[in-house]
Amino acid sequence: MKRCYGCMQPIENEKLHTCPHCGASLDLEAVPPQFLQPGTVLQNKFIVGKAIGSGGFGNTYIGWNETLLCKVAIKEFYPGQICERDSDGITVRPKDAKSAHHFRTGLQSFLEEARSVANLQDIKGVVAIYTFFEQNGTGYIVMEYLEGMDVKSILKQSGNKKDYEWCRRVILTVLHTLKDIHKRGVLHRDIAPDNVFVTNEGVIKLIDFGAAKHASELANIRTEIVLKQGYAPIEQYSKTAPQGPYTDLYAVAALFYRMLTGMKPIPANNRVNEDSLIPPSSMGIELPEQAELAMMCCLNVKPQYRLQTAGDFMEALGGQNFQPVYEP
Numbered sequence: 001m002k003r004c005y006g007c008m009q010p011i012e013n014e015k016l017h018t019c020p021h022c023g024a025s026l027d028l029e030a031v032p033p034q035f036l037q038p039g040t041v042l043q044n045k046f047i048v049g050k051a052i053g054s055g056g057f058g059n060t061y062i063g064w065n066e067t068l069l070c071k072v073a074i075k076e077f078y079p080g081q082i083c084e085r086d087s088d089g090i091t092v093r094p095k096d097a098k099s100a101h102h103f104r105t106g107l108q109s110f111l112e113e114a115r116s117v118a119n120l121q122d123i124k125g126v127v128a129i130y131t132f133f134e135q136n137g138t139g140y141i142v143m144e145y146l147e148g149m150d151v152k153s154i155l156k157q158s159g160n161k162k163d164y165e166w167c168r169r170v171i172l173t174v175l176h177t178l179k180d181i182h183k184r185g186v187l188h189r190d191i192a193p194d195n196v197f198v199t200n201e202g203v204i205k206l207i208d209f210g211a212a213k214h215a216s217e218l219a220n221i222r223t224e225i226v227l228k229q230g231y232a233p234i235e236q237y238s239k240t241a242p243q244g245p246y247t248d249l250y251a252v253a254a255l256f257y258r259m260l261t262g263m264k265p266i267p268a269n270n271r272v273n274e275d276s277l278i279p280p281s282s283m284g285i286e287l288p289e290q291a292e293l294a295m296m297c298c299l300n301v302k303p304q305y306r307l308q309t310a311g312d313f314m315e316a317l318g319g320q321n322f323q324p325v326y327e328p
Contacts, residue, residue, distance in 0.1 A: 125177030230264030
């Protein structure tokens, strides 16, 4: 049966040119070589749809699981600066011999992170991973397809910022999830508005783990290209500095700051010698003093001066007994 590669819904009328479900064109169009052609099948059961995102080291597609008969999201390892698509439109290869080692190391990091996240499936605030594998010279992660919007899109529709209570609920949910994953020795490393997802039912989930870690494995890619300026703490600009729960807490505080003020914090590497980060209250934003102190503490450039656990941050927001809503 014909299928729309924009929403993966079946199309019974073969003569249609526009999807009656999502409005996408049903005519096959050429895609840039960095992306797989919609209709490509992986592992004999995952149908690749249209690309729904791309970043410094990968592409994400909507997809369809022919076995479970459900939508999925498919992430493909594709660090475009050091790899390219072969003439078959499917196979991925390093651009040159020099890139081959970095590509392989980054790929292993990508798959290791998938394995780590797959072990967190009992934590409801983490996107579910169904499987991961190597194929076509690269790696793929197949995960649940979430219906809703990321915080970045929500902010864009809401005048670029939100009120304190809405922000607090998002932050407490993220911290609740981080508290559980940190206990397992896993860091997210890429908390930012586009990696916090709110489903249509109001469930808040973390997506896209490990981007910064993969970036550090790809030694010839400039770190700042992949790190999210404003959200990445100073230790992520270094290949040797230790990272810990405090690394994620910096990014959570940066997310809090962005949602409340409408502005990203000044990047950490620009605050080393002179820190001119303005507290939200100085901009006329209303929030409890304790909450602002916790936020600004976690935004400290020096890791040792931040709060050290997600539980500490939750307590500072008066949320030590907070329980997220995971069921619609």
